[in-house]
Amino acid sequence: xxxxxxxxxASAASQSLNHWVLMASVVERQPLRLTPAGIPVCDCVLEHxxxxxxxxxxxxxxxxxxxxxxGVMAERLDRQxxxxxxxxxxxxxxxxxxxxxxxxxxxxxxxxxxHIQDMTLLATTPSL
Numbered sequence: 001x002x003x004x005x006x007x008x009x010a011s012a013a014s015q016s017l018n019h020w021v022l023m024a025s026v027v028e029r030q031p032l033r034l035t036p037a038g039i040p041v042c043d044c045v046l047e048h049x050x051x052x053x054x055x056x057x058x059x060x061x062x063x064x065x066x067x068x069x070x071g072v073m074a075e076r077l078d079r080q081x082x083x084x085x086x087x088x089x090x091x092x093x094x095x096x097x098x099x100x101x102x103x104x105x106x107x108x109x110x111x112x113x114x115h116i117q118d119m120t121l122l123a124t125t126p127s128l
Contacts, residue, residue: 018091020114022065023122024048025083032078035070042074043067046088046114066095067114076119085122090115 028045035041049062067088069077080086092112 018093020090020092022046022048022088022114023050023085024065024088025085026077026080027064027082029078029082032074039070040072040074040078042069042077044069044077065114066112067116069116069119073116073119077116080119080121087120087122088114088116089118091117 024046025048026044027047030043033041033043044067046065046067047063048065049060052059052061067090091114093115094111095113
């Protein structure tokens with residue numbers, strides 16, 4: 001019964017249109033930590049750079065995005081070489097309330113956090 005419920009929730013979530021794909025590089029990464037339940041968590045910052053067309057003109061688009069991965073994905077992200085290009089997939093959410101941060105090492109708290117659910121390493125580093 002639980003598997004069917006999870007499957008139904010996943011199906012509903014896939015229709016919510018909160019699916020984000022970003023080609024970027026990990027430029028900052030906090031040490032792997034565990035939740036009280038023992039789930040691995042990896043907090044990082046992704047950096048993206050590309051040329052986009054906006055209002056008919058070419059524009060350099062660069063950004064840094066706070067991201068988080070949990071479980072097996074956190075362990076994979078923790079092993080990824082800094083600066084290595086990858087294609088990240090996941091969803092956007094606001095930061096969890098009550099999350100304890102080490103103020104000296106945590107990045108500034110943005111409005112959105114990219115929750116990484118999949119990562120595919122790329123052969124080249126995206127140009128910034």
